[in-house]
Amino acid sequence: MKKIFLSSVILWLSVMIATGQSLSDTTINLRGVTVTAKAKRVDANIGSNTTFINPQALEATKSKSLSELLTNNSLIHIKSMAQGGLSTSSFRGTAANHTQVNWNGININSSMGGSVDFSRIPVFFVDDVVLFHGNGYLKNGTGALGGSINLGNMPNWTNKNETNGFVEIGSYETYSASASKRFTKGKFQSNTRAYYTQSKNNYRYLNKVLQVNPFYEHRKEADYNMGGLMQELYYRLGTSQMLTGNIWFQTGKRSLPQPIIVVKTQHEEDQQHSLRATVGYQNIGDKSELNIRVANILDIFNYNVSYDDFEGRREHNTSNSVVLKGDYTYMFTDLLKVNGAIHLRHDRINAENYDVSKRTRSTATLQVGSEWTPIAPLSLNLSLMGEANNHIFMPTFSAGGRFALIPEILSLKASTAYNYHYPSMNDLYWKPGGNPNLKPEQGMSYDVSLAYTQRFSNLGIKANASYYRMNIENWIVWLPTESYFWAPQNIYKVLSHGFEFSAEGAFNIKKVSNLLLFNLGYTLSLNKSNPDDLYNKTYNKQLPYIPKLKANAKYKGEFRNFFVGYTVSYTGVRYTTTDHSYKTNPYTIHDAEAGYRFKIHKVDMTAKLRVDNLFNAYYESTQYYPMPLRSFSGSLLIHL
């Protein structure tokens, strides 16, 4: 039945999408500041590292989730329980809920757990992914101890009417399809996107851990499906003002497989439904810019567990958040801009798993900032922020500077910031274990970067090298208690410091255009708690599941209508206990793709074949959760 339904969807998409042009830009494509209107904004991350995910990387993973995109194209470590499974982040050696994710300026981290499951965000639904490294970018609010990720949708007044879509069939009965339609009439623009994927996900692997003799088995109960619908509306009021409206409905259901060292004794499944809606007003004047946005974020989580021999249970939790944001920037001169912002948020949780079924949290944030250029090569930024969170007040700040060593080519950046992260609602109220006496995690960070960008006639290079250091106090860890359930405590002091290097190079050799992307990160995220405890063997040890070394490289080459892509990513050893007694192996994974662009009746099409895990490596992102071995997919992309 599902196959028939999917075939119908694919057929419908094929018919609906008629003509168009190539999706990928075949020219040299180095990301830079392209929106002049944004120049009025105060660069609140002036002294730190900001990564714009390359549009070609976005294009190459359009059928995947943000989990795959970030794994292969950024320095963020994604801890995954295999495709379709829970995927959480570690940014600069911090925990999953220390990465704040904003969609069009609105935070979409779970109000309950505080983290984001990146497997549930289709790349097809974002136009722009920007990573703000470190905790200094206060524009994204508090809590981003490791960094923040901005996902953006934007109007396109150049291609006023366009249709995009793809269908993809992959190994393990994986099917994906999507379509989008942009429509413009006068000052009004609408963009509608739909996405659906499903997989039986029953890949085969060699189980070497369960019994005396290794044996092949198929992954059981790992199937998933995910679908979404997004509607964007834009209306230009004159030349400087615009109204925007975005609605994003996302739904997904998946079975939760057990680690392969466990003989499955239960059947687990989770479902998540999200409805995110936001309305915004933007006014960009000669000397000022005003942005106002209101939003409502509704998340519904259902968890079911059943057993063959006895009764299971169902859990139903709902969170609803209302957000109001206002942001105003005034440019006194070309050398001085000031900015003020207000952010109000009210979270309401209706949770069966809480001590009291209804819990609320109100947050009010006031922020002021400025960007000042006292002398030509030097720009400075200072941001101050105060936040009241259920009547607990926390102040913070960030300060940074950029000095152009060689104007437009080489600059030195430095920043410092103080930031904090409130305990999540689960930390406070989960039953059993929730600890209402938890204090916010907080810490100082320091950051220095060298940024290089240069264009030659046929070559463009962009590189960034950063060193960062942050001390975080009151780090929250869930630990078993004497009552045999787990509870969060403000246990750790953590020193996280490390080195980041990223580079992009685009060049042409005869008629072949080439793009190379490279990221290398070395992170020491060290537990600095209880140095005097003789029994404690965790002092100065790397935190669990944070690799010290992560690197990835991508090559994309295009010749006429052909293109090839190759990605290699390395993830270093990850310790699974706090004293380094146990660890999971490092891995290097190679992916390759090749495609051909062609035109049928004015419809631009791209046929693409992709091989993931080319060398058939057995690897685990989360220990005893095997990732798929070599897998294939074929897709057809259409642009009209």
Added chain:
Amino acid sequence: MRLRQNLFFKMKKNLFLSVCLLLCGLLMSCSNDNNSVPEIEQNTLSRILVLSEGNFTKGNSDLCAINVESGQVSEDVFSAINKRPLGDVGQSLAIINNKIYAVLNNSAKIEVFDADTYKQEATILDTEKQISPRYIAKLSDKQALVTNMNNKMILINLESNTIEKYIPTEGATEQLVVVGSKVFIASGASILVADVNNLEALRKIEASACGSSKLVVDKSNKVWVIDPKGLLCIDPISENVIKTIPLGDISITSYAVRLETDATRSKLYFNGSKNNTDYIFEVAIDATAMPTAGLFELKKEEVNTLYNIGISSEGFVYICDALDYSQRGLLHKFNTKGELINSYRVGVIPQYILFVNK
């Protein structure tokens, strides 16, 4: 001039390509860390085997062996020898016919390996039935019985190391002990009794063993359990409770209390608290009341998280300490005066102690 520009561009491009190739080479040359194999004493000396439970679903349960003479700890002997993890949530172990039978609760299996070399021999599991095994006891040279949280005990064939059959029970079954031709099994609020040759005919005794506490056999072959009411003595012949030593002002936590006996099987040991202070208590089997004082105090700076206790043949009190549950725990060795003699670093959440006297 144009030539120089082209040359400059080519040099730049070559330099860029070289750097990229170098970085890619570095990336691809990264290899796995060398997994050094710890030195394992494969001997027949007296040892203390400590099974660690490990973290739930993390698969880091393993066995540590402590040489009684030298105090040397061989960590994770199963995985070191067999190059695979022991399993998830190690619950208990027993030596039967010179083989170690390690019961892995959440892996739903029993690993069988040589008691001297630790070399794996068999894995007993049933992937079709849901089992949650807890404890094992030898019934004969050919059979062993395994208790199970899922309302059916498991009869193991020791010759083939396979599951012979399941014996239904009304509830979960926990610790068990064989006395003569009978097996006594803790099950909720009852102690079940069966003849080893007729396991289906289960009888009930109105007594309960708290949590995972042991059923202890004294020198008179009486069975002792620690019940919320106190220490209960069961006559295995009449299958009745023949004596109760009330707890008095001693308080115990039902899931955390542990019961042991010494080599002479004339004394009982358990952990509890009195006046908000934690102690190890020692009770003679012929006592009629609890002692007025504990054997020794459990100081927080010495024992962080008591997880199990064991009494060696020399009379030392060994205590499993899970610390913060997230790192390797400790096995503390105390004398009966409460003096800490030594602490051994063992596995994550040390769960079960087995003394191997040679």
